[in-house]
Amino acid sequence: MSLRHAVLGLLSESPASGYDLMKLFNASLANVWPATQSQVYGELGKLTSAGLAEVSAHGPRGRKEYAITDEGLAELRHWLAEVPPSGPHRDDSLLRVFFLGVLTPLEARTFLLGRAQETARLHATYRRIDEEAEWDDDMISVYGRLALEYGLRMTAAQEEWARWAAEQIDSVKAREAGNRARSRLRNGTGTRNGTRNGDDLTPTE
Amino acid sequence: MSLRHAVLGLLSESPASGYDLMKLFNASLANVWPATQSQVYGELGKLTSAGLAEVSAHGPRGRKEYAITDEGLAELRHWLAEVPPSGPHRDDSLLRVFFLGVLTPLEARTFLLGRAQETARLHATYRRIDEEAEWDDDMISVYGRLALEYGLRMTAAQEEWARWAAEQIDSVKAREAGNRARSRLRNGTGTRNGTRNGDDLTPTE
DNA sequence: TGAGGCATGTAACTCGTTACATGATTGT
DNA sequence: ACAATCATGTAACGAGTTACATGCCTCA
Structure with missing residues (x-):
């Protein structure tokens, strides 16, 4: 509360x-x-x-x-x-990442680049605020500055991640094209294995 | 929803x-x-x-x-x-940063170092998961890996920020000690100015 | 005199949390 | 037989959202 x-x-x-x-x-x-x-x-x-x-x-x-x-x-x-802060909760964008597999790789890539753009936009806004504000030495300025820097760092890291993630999809697409080709040579059918694995991401809180 | x-x-x-x-x-x-x-x-x-x-x-x-x-x-x-994801919302820890001014600088510093420790702990857990999982080329593995990398990057950035922020407090403490000393020479009273400024951090969404 | 900003509140609804309640199956 | 796990649900409450309702000042 x-x-x-x-x-x-x-x-x-x-x-x-x-x-x-x-x-x-x-x-x-x-x-x-x-x-x-x-x-x-x-x-x-x-x-x-x-x-x-x-x-x-x-x-x-x-x-x-x-x-x-x-x-x-x-x-x-x-x-x-004295009250321990509660960890991060409910990230709409990240939730989507888990299910990006139901889209085509191209659509997934578009989604990630959209995220990159959006975080870049936010980052720019924060930077503008930072430049325009006159920071004093009083408490509000000091701690407000800290919070703003947090925003700057997080948006920067998010953008970098989103661009990196988009690239990963490209490289997997390439690898898959290779697999499909090799697979045709051996089986005659496309890749479709039911192996379950990974997916989990939970530090058992 | x-x-x-x-x-x-x-x-x-x-x-x-x-x-x-x-x-x-x-x-x-x-x-x-x-x-x-x-x-x-x-x-x-x-x-x-x-x-x-x-x-x-x-x-x-x-x-x-x-x-x-x-x-x-x-x-x-x-x-x-097609549905645009909603931006980040409600960060308990960051909210506290805004009000850290009501604590002593020492308490504020302790809070930030506590945050650093906590994010480091989370980061370590994610890294362990990353190492223990066997990542395939299937969709679930690819996108699960992306999400995990996001966690790794965010926790790393958060920890760095928290340590940096703690240092900022130290340097302000030092500067303030200086100001107080100078102030005493001029006024006879300690620093206590009511100047309002900064505090805002809003890209008018 | 009328528009815009100041100012407070309520109602209805959805989402999320905690706790309770109940019972069937399986393996030891 | 009994413990663990599978399995589904309800009730009450608190937090958050949207929309509505109302009226007073001030200034141009």
């Missing part, structure tokens, strides 16, 4: 209304922990009931400004320092 | 019961698209109603073996080749 901690984290920087928080989510956490308006308002309510945040001011248009409480800050620190 | 496609993908390799599918999920997709038993049984029901899968055989203990239909295979191909 990390939406809670995302909200607490933002509130730890400064008090904010639900509306403000939505802007912050869209501006700074969109790629890391997206949230919808109804989630944010709901969470603010729960946070208040739990004593982790409180209404610190009332404004125009029914605006309610929330501030983190001492208890909330303690919870945030506890989460950061 | 990719659970559907994960199930279709597994069924495309061979018919299976819900029980079999659970084993496959745990064995080969645990790190990519985990699923629970109740989800799998539920999805098999929906898939059957939708005509994308069908019960192909009945066994002992009420076993029902499901097979993918032509329509299901078409849907799988369509998803693979």
Whole structure:
């Protein structure tokens, strides 16, 4: 349940209304922990009931400004320092890779090159942000920079992987063409063996 | 809604019961698209109603073996080749990085080194799998290998990043110590400026 | 005076998690 | 006979998404 901690984290920087928080989510956490308006308002309510945040001011248009409480800050620190983060989960693109065998090699190759392009696009956007931002020495700048660098490195590695993977398909296509030719000489039928193997990729968590 | 496609993908390799599918999920997709038993049984029901899968055989203990239909295979191909994959979403560890400022630099550094260790552990597990598997030229081996290589590259990059990030904190700590010293000479008080900046990291999707 | 932005909330739905419940078969 | 494994399902809950509903300010 990390939406809670995302909200607490933002509130730890400064008090904010639900509306403000939505802007912050869209501006700074969109790629890391997206949230919808109804989630944010709901969470603010729960946070208040739990004593982790409180209404610190009332404004125009029914605006309610929330501030983190001492208890909330303690919870945030506890989460950061003592709760083990959960590993990576659910990668749509990678899931597809497992089943690329149902496509033709050409289609599979196209898919992978599409991935390469998409990650390259993302990488470029991150680089632009990096160049345009003025990085200070304050905490937000330091840690924001760290997160951005993570994005830069991951997108770079993903693009490289996707290009490499596309090449692998080419070389397998070539090898298979060879096998088919040799196979015809021996059997008269094409390659079609039912050997099962590999496929697993699990560190038994 | 990719659970559907994960199930279709597994069924495309061979018919299976819900029980079999659970084993496959745990064995080969645990790190990519985990699923629970109740989800799998539920999805098999929906898939059957939708005509994308069908019960192909009945066994002992009420076993029902499901097979993918032509329509299901078409849907799988369509998803693979034509539906654009959604970008990366919700990274617990990275979310924490944004808020590391509420911890002491030492605690933050400890967190990052912990991440480095954890990704290194995962990397080692993947490498072991890679070495122990016998990779053939069949589709499952080829694409399984691709996915594994992805895991290897990502964990490697993550570990490098985490170590780099930990170092950054050290160098900022040093710089800050300097600033504090200089600051004392000028003001008499410690550093405490409210400048907001950076923090954003969003390619306006 | 009207458009655009500020501001909060609810309802209905899907997806995912945990726990419970039950029973049949197989091998020792 | 009894333990392990095969095998299927349901219920309750929490998290996330989409759409709707409403109204107040401010500035041009």
